[in-house]
Amino acid sequence: MKDSRYNSFFLIHNGLRTVLFETAIQLQQSDLSDPQCTTTEQVEDILSMFESHAHGEDHFFNEPLEEKDSRISNMFLKEHEEDHRLGQVLSDLINQWKNANDHQERSTVGRNLLYAFNEFIAFNLYHMNKEEIELNAVLWAHYSDEEIKATEQALVQQVPPDKMMRYAKWMMRGNNDEELYHWLKEVQLFAPQEVFNGLFKIAQEELPAERFHQLQLKLETQKVA
Ligand SMILES: [Fe+2]
Incomplete structure (x- = not known):
């Protein structure tokens, strides 16, 4: 069922969900004992996309919402802290993987990387649903669609063009x-x-x-x- 109100998160979240799903399969198919494997670079790219995305949501939606509904505002700011923590676990594992001394060590770290990536996916699937359902309900109660679209415009305009094009690739694939x-x-x-x-x-x-x-x-x- 389509929302009757404007869902500012839908297109970009569909892009982000797509890169998570595609990378999950790629990671399972990769030989992570091979030091030439490039899937870890895609995971790093995901971390950078999710980090900026969360920062944009905080700055443009969650922080201004504090004065209207501090409980929901804080809940989503806190979820982004957890998201950042899960991302940090992944980037630490990627560093360990890069510095592994041999085939066996790389393979073991690679397996842990897969599990950590699955946790990142699981958290973010719940989190993005929650933003589209619970956060949107509160945004809709306090702002008009025109105000939400104007906020989205301001958010999009501060994304550097090269980064916007990286999101766009996955948005094309995922909508x-x-x-x-x-x-x-x-x-x-x-x-x-x-x-x-x-x-x-x-x-x-x-x-x-x-x-x-x-x-x-x-x-x-x-x-x-
Ligand atoms: Fe978010």
């Missing part, structure tokens, strides 16, 4: 045609041309040809988001 159309149409209508061009290029790279073709057609022919 359905309808969501992608609304997102890109809004960008086409209201953002600078180069932002739209950058996203359009990622859509072309990430979507299957037929889905991309339909999206392109709709963006060319329909006038409203």
Whole structure:
């Protein structure tokens, strides 16, 4: 069922869920005893994406919410602290993995890395659901959709363009045609041309040809988001 109110977290969370799911499979298929294995780099990339994402949510949503509902504001700030702790466990393990002396040690640390990544996924799946259900309910009670969209705009604008494109890759992979159309149409209508061009290029790279073709057609022919 679609929310009747604006869910500011949905597109980006679908992107983040997708990178977690895809990396989980990749990690299981990787030979982590091999020092050349690059899956750990993708885990580091995930940590950097989740860290900035949580920081943006804290600064733009959770901290200002303190004056309206301090219990919910603190609950989500605390969850981000736990998220950071789980990320730190992972980055410590990645360092151990990089510095392992032999095949056996790398393999053992690699197994622990897989378990720690699963804990990170499990926590974040619950956490993102909770933001979309409990945090949204409180945001909706205190702010209009226009205010929430304006906050989201301010949040998006402080993300450096290269980082935005890294999120965008997973958002393209993780959202359905309808969501992608609304997102890109809004960008086409209201953002600078180069932002739209950058996203359009990622859509072309990430979507299957037929889905991309339909999206392109709709963006060319329909006038409203
Ligand atoms: Fe969050």
